[in-house]
Structures are given as C-alpha cells and as structure tokens.
Amino acid sequence: MAELLNDGYPFTLTQARDLGVNEALLKRHLVEGVVRRPFRGVYVDARVPDSRQGRLRALALVNPGGAIACNETAAWLHGISVFAPGDRHLFDPSFVVEHSHARVERSGTRGRQAIIASDDIEFIDGVYVTTPLRTVSDLLRRMYRPYALAAADAFAHAGLIDPDEVVEYVARLKGYRGVVQARSLALLIEPRTQSPGESWQRLRMLDAGFPPPEPQFEIVDDFGRSFFVDLPYPELLIGTEFDGREFHTAGAHRAHDEERRDYLSELYGWRWVIGTRERIFGPDTSFEDELGDLLGIVPLKRWWGFGR
Numbered sequence: 001m002a003e004l005l006n007d008g009y010p011f012t013l014t015q016a017r018d019l020g021v022n023e024a025l026l027k028r029h030l031v032e033g034v035v036r037r038p039f040r041g042v043y044v045d046a047r048v049p050d051s052r053q054g055r056l057r058a059l060a061l062v063n064p065g066g067a068i069a070c071n072e073t074a075a076w077l078h079g080i081s082v083f084a085p086g087d088r089h090l091f092d093p094s095f096v097v098e099h100s101h102a103r104v105e106r107s108g109t110r111g112r113q114a115i116i117a118s119d120d121i122e123f124i125d126g127v128y129v130t131t132p133l134r135t136v137s138d139l140l141r142r143m144y145r146p147y148a149l150a151a152a153d154a155f156a157h158a159g160l161i162d163p164d165e166v167v168e169y170v171a172r173l174k175g176y177r178g179v180v181q182a183r184s185l186a187l188l189i190e191p192r193t194q195s196p197g198e199s200w201q202r203l204r205m206l207d208a209g210f211p212p213p214e215p216q217f218e219i220v221d222d223f224g225r226s227f228f229v230d231l232p233y234p235e236l237l238i239g240t241e242f243d244g245r246e247f248h249t250a251g252a253h254r255a256h257d258e259e260r261r262d263y264l265s266e267l268y269g270w271r272w273v274i275g276t277r278e279r280i281f282g283p284d285t286s287f288e289d290e291l292g293d294l295l296g297i298v299p300l301k302r303w304w305g306f307g308r
Helices: 015-020 023-032 052-060 073-078 132-142 147-159 162-172 179-186 196-207 253-268 286-295
Strands: 035-039 042-045 096-098 110-114 121-124 126-129 217-220 228-229 237-243 271-275
Touching: 015 023, 023 035, 035 073, 035 237, 042 052, 052 073, 052 126, 073 096, 073 126, 073 132, 073 147, 073 228, 110 147, 110 237, 126 132, 132 147, 132 179, 147 162, 147 196, 162 179, 179 286, 196 237, 196 271, 228 237, 237 253, 237 286, 253 271, 271 286
Parallel strands: 096 110, 237 271
Antiparallel strands: 035 042, 121 126, 217 228
16 A cells, blocks of 8 residues: 555645645545545545544644634534635634734635633644633624524534533623624524534524424334434424435435435324425425414514525
C-alpha cells in the first residue's frame, strides 16, 4: 500500500507543494477521491478516517493564533454537524476573539469579535473552542430559525447540553444580537429528536399553532413488535413524519415506510401527514393545512421558510 500523503496529517496547499504535489495534481487528487478537503484550503489523505483529532489538526493549520473556534466550526469539533444543507461539503472555519483583540482576518476563515467569558472556552489539543453550551447559544442567536433549532436538538440528543441550562444561559444574555430568537427556541429544544428534518417539521407545527407532538412515540403491536413514529399525536391516532431526501426517497426505503404506515392504519386506525423539505420550506402550506384539518385547528400564517 502506498504511503499516506504527509503521513496522514492534514496539509495546506503550500505544504502540498513541499510534498511534490502541485495545484493541478492536488485538484485531480480531490476529484478522484485520493484526498478530501475538511474545509477550504486544507486537505488530508482520503484513507485517513475522520476523527476529532484530525479535525483539530486541520483547524490548527489555519487558526490565526489565540482565536477561538466558534459557531458551526465549534459544533463540528464537538462531533455535531449543524451546517446548512448547502454548506455541508465546503465551509470557511469560524473564529471569535474578545473585543480587546484585533478581528480575525485570514483568507479562508471567518472572524468576529464578541464578549466571551473564560467559562465559555475549552482548550482541546492545542485549539481553543467554545464550549457546547456557548456554541449552542451562539447558534440559536445567529442561525436561520429552523436550522438553529435543529442544531440545538442535535447537541441535546448527543447529551452535550442540558436544555434547561441553555434556557438559563440565554436568559442571562443582555444586548446580544438574536437573543430574542435564542430565548424562544431554547424553550423548544427536544433531546429525542433524531434528525434535522424532524426539528424543522416540529418547529413548523408549533409555529402553526398546533400542540406539541410526542417525539419518537413507540407503538407495540399485538405481536410485540415496536414501531416508532416521528412526531405524532398518539391520543388522536395522528402520525406525522419527515421523509428526508437521504433516507426516504430510495424505492426500498419508501416502500418500507408505506408498508409500516399502512399496517398501523389498518390495525389501529392511524392517519398520516408526511412532511418533506419541499412541504416544510417554501410557499407550499399543504402540510399544515392537512394536519390542521385532522386536528380541527386553523393553522397560523406561515412566516418563515421562503427562499431557503
């Protein structure tokens, strides 16, 4: 087996030249899957497994020095992917410095100044990173509303934050941009959420004026088999689920979902309203219209989800 490029350590374009890999060859390696790009300007041999240590090493190559990894970058280092759908495969690392320090200005990175306490910072393998609690607070304030809730839900699902602590934390913030959104969303964090799509759909349901659903409700049939429903109203036998593009559009997955739902409908009388990205975002209000008909509630007017 050929030796790993740079012994398996991440490297920059400048370092690639020192390894005898010019820009044209590096681009070809990227297209052919010989290397992967953790983020803009940094590469690693594709045979090296993704790990937090590898991510930290990659980030150290572009860290301006003394800056603190924050926002989506901090989440990434904590093992949580919270990138917006269009930003998952290429992103510019984000750093923050205290107001008394010069703003981060380095090509291929994003920097800002902020008030940040020592308790909000961790030092992990040579890199300063905002703690999970501070990271979630920042994401709740700064991200687009449904993506922000999905990020917080993912941290809670992973056991990295306590929702009650997030509520208390953002309640103490004064004068921060986006704090009103953060406070409202912190009250909705749900550790049982298993995918971003479930977070988006649950937020759509709540913002439509519907009562909170029961996430990941378990149904045990007469033969002892368990079936889980994403976001149902069990007492009304109304099931709502989010069919994402990644796992629910292939023929086998779609057939399995339909078979499971048909079975529960025939056996117990469950009724279904299925969400997709197209039905949760954009001008199509059919999701909440259908659900509202079953609940006997007229949904509130949709006010987010356009053009995203």
